[in-house]
Amino acid sequence: MSAISASPVEPAIVPFGSLEWFKRQLASTPDRARRTAIMVGAAVLCVIISMTLQVPELSVTAYMPFFVSQETKLKTIVVGVGGFIGLTIGIGSTLLLYKFTYGYPELRIPGMAIALFLGMWLSRVFLIGPLGFLIGFIVAVSQSVGEAVPSSEQLVRDLLWLWVAIAYAVGLTVVLNLLFLPDTPGPSAHRPKPKRSEPHRHNLFVPDAFTNPAHVHFALKVTFAAMFCYVVYEGIDWSGIHTAFITCTFIALESTGATLHKGVLRMGGCIIGGALALFTIVFLMPHMVTIVSLVVVVAGASAIAGWVAAGSEMISYAGLQIAFAFFYSVFQGYAPDTDLDNVRDRVVGILFGLIVTGLVFRYIWPEHAIDRLRDALRQARRQLARLLEIPRPDTSVEKAKTEAHALIPETSSTFEQARRYAELTTFELEESPDRDRTSLGDLESTLSRAEEVLVAATSLANDQAWNEWQQLPAAAKTAESELRSVAAKRIERAAAGDEREDAGANLSTAFARWTETMQALQVKNSRVALVSQIVTEVQ
Numbered sequence: 001m002s003a004i005s006a007s008p009v010e011p012a013i014v015p016f017g018s019l020e021w022f023k024r025q026l027a028s029t030p031d032r033a034r035r036t037a038i039m040v041g042a043a044v045l046c047v048i049i050s051m052t053l054q055v056p057e058l059s060v061t062a063y064m065p066f067f068v069s070q071e072t073k074l075k076t077i078v079v080g081v082g083g084f085i086g087l088t089i090g091i092g093s094t095l096l097l098y099k100f101t102y103g104y105p106e107l108r109i110p111g112m113a114i115a116l117f118l119g120m121w122l123s124r125v126f127l128i129g130p131l132g133f134l135i136g137f138i139v140a141v142s143q144s145v146g147e148a149v150p151s152s153e154q155l156v157r158d159l160l161w162l163w164v165a166i167a168y169a170v171g172l173t174v175v176l177n178l179l180f181l182p183d184t185p186g187p188s189a190h191r192p193k194p195k196r197s198e199p200h201r202h203n204l205f206v207p208d209a210f211t212n213p214a215h216v217h218f219a220l221k222v223t224f225a226a227m228f229c230y231v232v233y234e235g236i237d238w239s240g241i242h243t244a245f246i247t248c249t250f251i252a253l254e255s256t257g258a259t260l261h262k263g264v265l266r267m268g269g270c271i272i273g274g275a276l277a278l279f280t281i282v283f284l285m286p287h288m289v290t291i292v293s294l295v296v297v298v299a300g301a302s303a304i305a306g307w308v309a310a311g312s313e314m315i316s317y318a319g320l321q322i323a324f325a326f327f328y329s330v331f332q333g334y335a336p337d338t339d340l341d342n343v344r345d346r347v348v349g350i351l352f353g354l355i356v357t358g359l360v361f362r363y364i365w366p367e368h369a370i371d372r373l374r375d376a377l378r379q380a381r382r383q384l385a386r387l388l389e390i391p392r393p394d395t396s397v398e399k400a401k402t403e404a405h406a407l408i409p410e411t412s413s414t415f416e417q418a419r420r421y422a423e424l425t426t427f428e429l430e431e432s433p434d435r436d437r438t439s440l441g442d443l444e445s446t447l448s449r450a451e452e453v454l455v456a457a458t459s460l461a462n463d464q465a466w467n468e469w470q471q472l473p474a475a476a477k478t479a480e481s482e483l484r485s486v487a488a489k490r491i492e493r494a495a496a497g498d499e500r501e502d503a504g505a506n507l508s509t510a511f512a513r514w515t516e517t518m519q520a521l522q523v524k525n526s527r528v529a530l531v532s533q534i535v536t537e538v539q
Contacts, residue, residue, distance in 0.1 A: 015426070016261075016314075016423060016426055016427075025311050025312060025314060025315040026307070026308070026311065026315075031071065031182075031310075032307065032310045032311070034180065034181065034182075035069060035071065035181070035306070035310040036303060036306035036307045036309075036310050037180075037306075038065075038069060038173075038176050038177055038180050038181065039065045039066055039069050039302060039305075039306035039309065039310070040299050040302040040303050040306055041176060042064075042065035042069070042169075042172055042173045042176050043062050043065050043066070043298060043299075043302040043306075043323070044295055044298055044299055044302070045172060045176075046058075046061045046062050046064065046065065046169050046172065047061075047062050047294065047295065047298050048291065048295065049168070049172075050062075050165070051291060051294075051334060054334055055161070055164065055165050055168075056158070056161045056162070056165060057161065057162050057165040057166075058165075058327070058331040058334075059324075059327040059328045059330075059331040060162070060165055060166060060169075060327075061165045061166065061168075061169045062169075062298070062323075062327045062331065063320075063323050063324045063327050063328075064166060064169035064170055064173060065169065065172075065173040065176075066302075066305060066306065066309050066319065066320050066323045066324075067079075067083075067320060068080050068083060068169075068170050068173040068174065068177075069173055069177055069309075069310075070177075071310075072181065073177060073178055073181050073183065076173070076174055076177040076178075076181070077174060077178075079130075080170050080171070080173065080174040082128065082130060082131050082134075083134065083166075083170055084167060084170055084171075085131065086130075086131050086134030086135050086138065087134070087138065087163060087166055087167065087170075088163070088167075089135050090134060090135045090136075090137070090138025090139050090142070091138065091142070091159055091160070091162070091163045093115075093135065093138075093139050094138065094139045094142040094143060094159065095156065095159060097111055097115075097139065097143065098143075098146065098152070098155065098156075101143065101146070102146055102152050102155065103152075105147065108143055108146055108147075109227075109230075111139075111143055112139075112140045112143045112144055112227070112230070113140075113223055113227050115136050115139035115140045115143065116136055116137070116139075116140040116222065116223045116226055116227070116249065117136075117219045117220065117222075117223045118132075118136050118219075119132055119133050119134075119135060119136010119137055119139070119140065119249075120133065120136060120218060120219040120222045120223065120249070120252065121215055121216065121218075121219035122135075122136065123136075124206075124214075124215040124218055124219070125205050125206050125209035125210075125215050126204065126205060126206075126209075127203075127204055127205065127206065128204075133249075137249055140226070140245075140249070141245065141246065142159060142162075144230055144242065144245060145242075147234075148239060214365075214367060217364075217365040218252070218365075218367070220365075221252070221360050221361060221364055221365060222248060222249060222252040222357075224360060224364075225248040225252075225353075225356050225357045225360040225361075226245050226248035226249055228356055229244035229245050229247075229248055229352060229353055229356055230242075230244075230245050232244075232352075233245075233349070233352075238345075240341065240342070240345030240349070241345050241346075241348050241349030241352060242349060243345070243346050243349030243350050243353065244349040244350070244352040244353035244356070245349075245353070246349075246353070247263075247266060247349065247350050247352075247353025247354060247357065248353045248356060248357045250262075250266070251263045251266055251353075251354070251357055252357065252361070256361045256362055256366050256367060256368060256369070256427070257368070257369030257370075257421075257424035257425050257426070257427040258369060258424045259357060259358070259361045260358055260361075260427040261314075261423075261424050261427050262317055263354045263357065263358060264427075265315065265317040265318040265321065266317065266318075266321050266350060266354070267350060267351065267354055268318050268321075269305075269308075269317070269318035269319065269320065269321025269322045269324075269325060270321050270322075270325045270346065270347055270350050271325075271347070272304075272318075272322050272325075273301075273305070273321060273322040273323065273324065273325025273326040273329070274325045274326075274329060274343045274346065274347055276301050276304070276322070276325075276326050277325065277326045277328075277329035277330050277343055278329075278340065278343055280297055280301075280326075280330055281329070281330065281339075281340060281343075282340075284297055285330075297330075301322075301323070301326045302323065304322060305319045305320070305322035305323035305326065306319065306323075307319070308322060309322075309323070313420065314420070314423060325346060328342065328346060329342045329343045329346065368425075369421050369424040369425040369427070370421075370425045370439065370440060370443070372421045373418060373421035373422050373425055373440075373443055374443065376414060376417045376418035376421055377418045377443060377446065377447055377450070377495075378495045378496075379414050379495075380411065380414040380415045380417075380418050380447075380450060381450055381491050381492070381494065381495040382491075382492060382495050383407065383410060383411040383414055384411055384450060384453060384454055384457065384488075384491060385488035385489070385491040385492045385495070386407060386488070387404065387407050387408065387411055387454075387457050387458075387461075388453075388457055388484045388485075388487055388488040388491070388534065389481075389484060389485055389488045390403050390404045390407070390461070391404075391469060391481075392481050393474065393477040393478055393481055397466055397469070397470060400466075401461070401466065404461040405461070408458055408461060411454060412454070412458075415447070415450070415451055415454060418447055419447065419451075422440070422443065422444050422447060425440055426440075449537055452533075452537050453491075453534055453537045453538065456530050456533045456534045456537070457534060459526075459530050460527065460530055460531075464526060465526065465527050465530070468525045468526065468527040469527065472523065472527075473521055473523075475517055475521065476517055476518060476521050476523050479513060479514040479517040479518070480514060480527075480531060482510055482513070482514070483510045483511060483513075483514040483531065483535065484531070484534070486506050486507050486510040487507060487510075487534060487535060487538045490506075490507055490538060491538065507535065507538065507539060508539075511535050514531070
């Protein structure tokens with residue numbers, strides 16, 4: 001039997017879209033309410049400032065608080081500063097590029113494709129991937145609207161106003177988060193910093209940036225999908241569905257399952273945001289006469305979008321789309337407008353982009369989430385095996401605490417990544433062979449068992465367990481350490497695909513020896529129960 005067997009257990013993965021999934025993803029927490037309030041306040045202030053000063057691109061300005069706000073002050077600052085740098089470089093680069101491409105579509109379209117390819121490639125290989133993506137995206141999108149602007153002077157003016165509209169919204173959002181988000185505790189002083197090998201210490205690229213063809217394949221797929229949409233909507237003279245181009249770039253992720261999952265969130269958010277905008281335009285907009293009524297409507301829609309955006313990674317993107325769809329449809333100028341074309345065009349464009357991206361990622365160099373799940377689960381079990389071997393009789397408690405406290409968050413993060421891949425894999429198996437469905441079920445069950453072992457192993461690193469370890473006789477420490485070592489080796493072998501027939505016998509022998517030792521020494525504490533639970537799960 002394999003280590004951490006795949007026997008039936010309570011499923012660790014809640015089915016996407018189920019009632020239990022929505023309850024979990026939309027659950028209320030104090031941090032979530034605070035973050036939602038910050039996003040609502042920032043969006044309302046952006047609307048008031050832009051309407052008063054008549055700053056162009058109001059829809060983009062109002063959307064920025066949802067894009068920039070993060071769960072901690074540090075992350076918000078990083079996103080804000082990185083976004084500002086990417087915006088500035090992107091606008092400067094596209095203005096420079098327009099010197100050669102404005103009025104020359106034979107140069108502008110290849111320039112768009114090259115910029116988008118480089119941006120998507122950098123998003124995979126650059127250590128600050130989002131910065132590379134943002135620069136490439138801004139250049140490509142700004143180049144795509146060049147023919148719609150009547151003069152180069154107007155084009156330059158519009159791009160510079162776009163910089164102003166986004167930059168001040170980003171700055172305002174960062175300031176509000178710094179003022180109202182609580183401080184997060186820093187890492188413990190005794191916790192060691194992760195070590196990096198000297199050759200990669202100052203490298204700006206991931207180790208396989210220039211050797212792994214998957215990075216180039218990814219960039220080519222996104223570029224092909226986006227440019228195909230651009231050629232189609234320009235060819236039929238329906239530029240209103242330009243959201244197809246944006247959709248292809250924003251939902252593209254590391255695997256087909258991740259891409260389809262983000263596409264579903266984008267479509268769902270677009271429908272909800274479009275419905276809110278439709279209700280506002282038809283029933284509320286005709287009765288609005290002051291900015292106060294507009295602020296109330298913006299605050300209500302922002303609260304819905306912000307609550308979803310403040311959730312986990314599995315749902316937060318839908319909140320961003322609710323906000324963007326609502327603002328993009330409602331804010332068509334500085335005065336009330338009842339034109340519904342934008343709502344229709346946006347939905348059609350997103351749907352078109354989803355279809356094209358889904359087909360491209362499914363049939364051209366597909367990357368499957370289930371393969372990433374196997375890799376993540378293998379790494380998680382290896383880290384878990386290392387954690388089980390702590391402490392040892394020949395090491396001090398302080399050293400063991402330091403090792404455990406450094407390894408626990410690292411292991412938990414790997415398990416969270418594996419759980420995410422398991423959820424994303426369901427998007428790829430609708431038409432997959434039965435063996436893939438069976439494999440996914442086994443992996444999910446293995447993941448659930450491993451998480452139960454992790455919970456018990458983490459409990460062995462609390463203060464009470466450390467005190468009980470120090471009070472154990474030397475013989476009991478040796479027996480427990482040998483038992484945990486055998487269990488760890490079995491997990492490592494399973495992670496490496498090495499299923500030896502003597503693994504179970506070795507574990508049973510070590511368990512019997514440990515049980516005999518504990519009974520002879522009459523040791524009874526919570527640590528004994530935790531070790532027994534770990535062995536039971538591993539068997």
